[in-house]
Amino acid sequence: MAKLLYAFSCSIDGFIAGPGGDMSWLTPYLGPPPVDLVPRIGALLVGRHTFDGDDPHRGGPGEGQAFGGGWEGPQFVLTHRPAEPVAGVSFVGDLASAVSAASAAAGEKYVNVLGADVARQCLDAGLLDEVLALPVPVLLGSGVRVFSRVGPAVRLSQVGPCWYRVVS
Template sequence: MAKLLYAFSCSVDGFIAGPGGDMSWLTPYLGPDPLVEDLIPRIGALLVGRRTFGGDDPHRGGEGEGKAFGGGWEGPQFVLTHHAPATPVPDVTFFGDLTEAVTAAKAAAGEKYVNVLGADVARQCLEAGVLDEVLALPVPVLLGSGVRMLDRPGPAVELEPLAPHWYRVLG
């Protein structure tokens, strides 16, 4: 059965996007990464937040603009939103309910990962107890502000190390 994985790049101070969702800070750091290259074929579906789906693109102006992983991955995407667009988007299904979105994404992913994209969706998955693993890819930059990789009050969540940067969610 598919597992939900929150895989993200973040600044060393814990931001996945700059102020206003700006992703241009990440552009100079995109490039070959064996960990990412190994992960991509193991992803069967994406579970994406609406802000991430319609947000800034670190591949802007390049061949990979508007494509998952800069064009390195293709497949079904499930967007969690209360405001689905009127015009259908190929290979994208919109859901207003987290449980329905997770169920559909896991069914589409089969034995592969559902990669969670977006801090708010990751928070919701964590709070619902459906997030299985975390892959944190730190980038050598300090942003100082922006969208935190996870912004939630409450108790700490224990993680079990599986590999460098890769963790199983315990709590």
């Protein structure tokens, strides 16, 4: 059964995007992740802001493609707004349906969650299984936080370098 993984690069001060969703800060640090993650992903669960947002691969050969063209597969975008059809992308209106469809498509692989808000929703619903935090040596000062939530503390247990399992 698929597991939901929130994998992200972040600034040392805890932001995944700069002000206005700017991702250009990440461009100099793009490359293969230090963890062999991409072959372990079976589907993407993407927030609409992330899907429509800035691309750190802008202007390069991987622009507009997941992981800069390093991954291909089904994508499920959680949205409440109508969208023009995009090949390989399903637009889904509620979290439960999006997670169910992405999990079925991923099979035994990971559903990689992209977007802080959808990751928070998955965490709050008790659906997020693991977190992979890849810090980048940058201090952004403001922007989109890794997690922005109000609620009880969530415990994580470390399963590898920068990799954590959600405990509670």
